[in-house]
Amino acid sequence: MDGRKNNGGHSTKGYAGRKPKEDENRIRGLSINALETIYGSEEAAFEHIAEQAKDSFPHLKLLIEYAYGKPKETKNINTQVEQPLFVEDEFPYDKLSTEALKEIADIYNEIERSN
Incomplete structure (x- = not known):
């Protein structure tokens, strides 16, 4: 017996895709409350990050991304065009x-006959 029937089906069933908006809002609210509890206000939290950014690039990057938005992601895609191994005139017959x-001639003749 192969055991596939016991694998449980799709592991992402019901969890795939974007989180529901109410979950996002709940998490956002918890985050803001935590910032206000620890730093007194959102502004004070960002000021703390700005202080840390003087000596820390990750803090600076985070602050700039919040202020100006994340830079657009670019991807370099290189496509390779297949080239024939031998140019028809230069094949080393x-x-x-x-x-x-003889084998090449037989194959060629078969192709010609089938067309």
């Missing part, structure tokens, strides 16, 4: 054995 040439 003279280096092939007689048997190989």
Whole structure:
């Protein structure tokens, strides 16, 4: 028996995709409350991050992303075009054995007959 019937189905069932808006709002509210509890206000929390940013690049990056938005992500996609191994006129037929040439001729003749 292979055991596939016991694998539980899709592990992401019901959890895939974006979180519900009410979950996002609840988490946002908890975050703001935590900032206000620890720093007194959201403004004081950002001022603390700005102080840390003087000596810490991650803090500076976070602060700039909140202030100006995250920079647009760019991706370099390189596509490779397939090139033939041999250009038709330059194929080294003279280096092939007689048997190989005969096999190529047979294949070519089969293709010609099928068309």
